Structure formats: C-alpha cells, structure tokens
Amino acid sequence: MRHPEPIDGVLRALGSTEPSAEGTRLVCGIRRDRRLELLREVREALPGGEAAEHWALLDEAERYDPVATADVVQYPATGIWAEETLRRLRAPYGPPADLGHLGALAAAAALRAGIGFKATLRAPNGRLVLPTLGLLRPSRPGPLALTEHSWDPGDPAALPLHALPDGHTALDDLDPYRASAAVPAARRLTPKGHKRWDTQWSGALTLLHRYDAARAEETGRLLRSVVPLSGSARPAGGTLPAAQGSVLARAQPPPTLAAALVHEVQHGKLAALAGAFPLHTADRTARYWAPWRADPRPLEGLLRGAYAHLALAGYWQRAALYGARGAWAQHARIRAQVAAVLPVLVGCWELTDGGRVFVDAMAAAERGMDGVAPPGGRYAVARAVVEHDRAAWCEAHPNLAPYTVG
Secondary structure, eight states, X not given: OOOOHHHHXXXXXXXXXXXXXXXXXXXXXXXXXXXXXXXXXXXXHSOSTHHHXXXXXXXXXXXXXXXXHHHHHHSHHHHHHHHHHHHHHHOSSSSOOOHHHHXXXXXXXXHHHTOOOEEEEOOGGGOEEETTTEEEOOSSSSOEEEETTOOOTTSTTEEEOEEOTTSSOEEOXXXXXXXXXXXXXXXXXXXXXXXXXXXXXXXXXXHHHHHOHHHHHHHHHHOOEEEEBOTTOSSSEEOOGGGXXXXXXXXXXXXXXXXXXXXXXXXXXXHHHHHHSOOBOOOSOXXXXXXXXXXXXXXXXXXXXXXXXXXXXXXXXXXXXXXXTTHHXXXXXXXXXXXXXXXXXHTOTXXXXXXXXXXXXXXXXXXXXXXXXXXXXXXXXXXXXXXHHHHXXXXXXXXXXXXXXX
C-alpha cells in the first residue's frame, strides 16, 4: 500500500539528504515517541518502592517544567540506560537493573525544573552523575541527600557537563551511559582536552556555516551531545541507535570533523526513520559490495552507507564551489562511490513502497550533481577507480558478484 502523499513528500525530502523543516520535524518526532515508548516499557517492568518514588518526582518535574524535563528524558544517554535496563529486567539471570540512575534522572529533571524536593541516592565510586547537568563528588561516603539546593556549578564538589561553544551541544565525557560497553569512549577529559575540543568544534561549525549553512543548522537541531572517543578508537566516529541525537567522535582537525558531522548526522536521521517506516524487508545477510568497505554488507548497511556518503558528496561539492582546497577531489571520489551502488538500491525488489520513494529521491539527488562537474575530468577518473575496485572485489568474492550491479 502506498503512503499518503504528505508522507511520501517527507520521505522524498529526507531521501535527498538535503535538510528540510518537515524532515527534521519527523525525525525529532520519531525520536521523542520512541523514547517515551521505551520509558513506558521500563516503567511497567519496574517494581514499586524506590522506583515509584523516582517516577513520582519525574512526573512532578514534568508538570512544572515540561521543556526541561523533556531534555533530560530525551537526552541521548538516557536511551542507552533505558534499553539496558529493559534488557536486564527481562533477563532471568544477569546483573540487576540500575535503579539508582533512574533516581539521578528524576533529580536532574527536578533540579532543572526548579521544584522543591528531597531524594536520597547512592553515589557509585564517590560520584553521582546528574544527566544534562554534570556530576557531584560528595565529600563523605554513603548515600547522598539531594534537595533543590544541591546543584551549584561553582561548588568544588560539582563538575558541570562541558558545553561546546554552540551553547546547545554537550561534550559528554561524564555520563556512565554515554556509550555502549563495546565502544571505547574517552575517559573524563582534562581542561586542556576540553579546550582542544572547543577549538576544533568552533572551527568545524565555521566551515559548515560557510560551505553549507542548511546542514549547519540541521546539525544544531539534531545533535544534542558529542561523546569523545579514545585516540585509538576505530573508526574515528559513529552513532548508536539507542542514543539518537548523539555522535561519537575522536578529536580531529576542523575540516575532518565537519565532514564527520555531516556523515554521522545522516546516519542518525536514517536510523530514526527506519525505526518508524521500514524501508526494506531484507535480512541481515552480508552480500553487497560497498566501495567504502572491504567486507560484504547487508542491504541495510549498504543503504546507510550510501545515504551518508551521498550527503558528503553534496557537502564537498558546495565546499568546492566555495573554493575549499581538495574539495573537488573529495566530491568526485565520494560521488563515484555512491553512483556505483545506487543502481543496486534502485533495482532492489526488497524495498518497501516507502523505501522506493526514499531511494528514488537519493538517485535524483545524485543525478542533480551533474549541474556542476569537477574540473579536469576528475569525476571520470574517480569512476574508473571505483570500477577497478569493483572488479577486484568481485574477483575476491565470486559468489557475491551478482550483488554489485543493478
């Protein structure tokens, strides 16, 4: 069954990768609804007692200041806590659920809402993290009695969450749920580390605003936190489906960071969209060639990669038109990669109706780049390189060769 035309219109807007008000609204709405649904599931699964007191405080904060409370509830790290808690509650064996963090969420919401309250919480390892605010380091061991006067950013016992220079995005090196156990998130940064990030972040945003103001604005609306990765992390960036609105990234020079933000924000958009509007019915079998990867990819991985790289191709084309050094080479290389796999996606019989609208919009956006070609035949050279890589991959994966052409 076809989607109503208004939905198809939003899918086309999102499929183009170009920022749009309706696309941003849909992505934010999906994220909000999913988080609220997840928290409802957690609430239904939790026993009463201590948990009931935490929920009551969270409800009171929401009534008094729904905006502040929503920011705590929608904070990316809260999603990782909620999913992990739900898994633990549903598992017959394993570690217990972290109810103490629910109390920290409620206390953070109450503090930000400015309501009077009293709560007694444990401070694991002598530190209590208050999501979106920072952490408290009590001077005495044991449970910590919190009131509306407990948080003072100037108090030596408080360590505020570091705000990046845009004023909205947090550099989160504190929240225990900022990343999954498999991701090597950096430990708490030093003031020098924060300053380095401030400089690189400001430089990256300057480039985004200069080359692609719409993407800069989209990044500001969709990105709530950045989680610094350790210097040895591979790859240098990523997103976690449970922590929508967050990007994991290594500290890197502004041009590289700007491109990484474009790439990862697209991953976040598509992850949200696919959770509410299935774009295909394929399984997780890894059979497709992706020019940016050596290993075979499932259809979902191919689609996610092509979508993020399509946005990058558009970003570098705009940067090249502005005169950025090396941008034409980046554009030609990435566009050639995307153009090589789009026929596979367009011809895929496992796309849903919405998925076909989405992929057709991707293909139209790629064709639209013909209007301004790189100088000196760079695109033709890039296409030849990609075709050479395709042939080599097919030779190495003879059983999968049919999945590299449309």
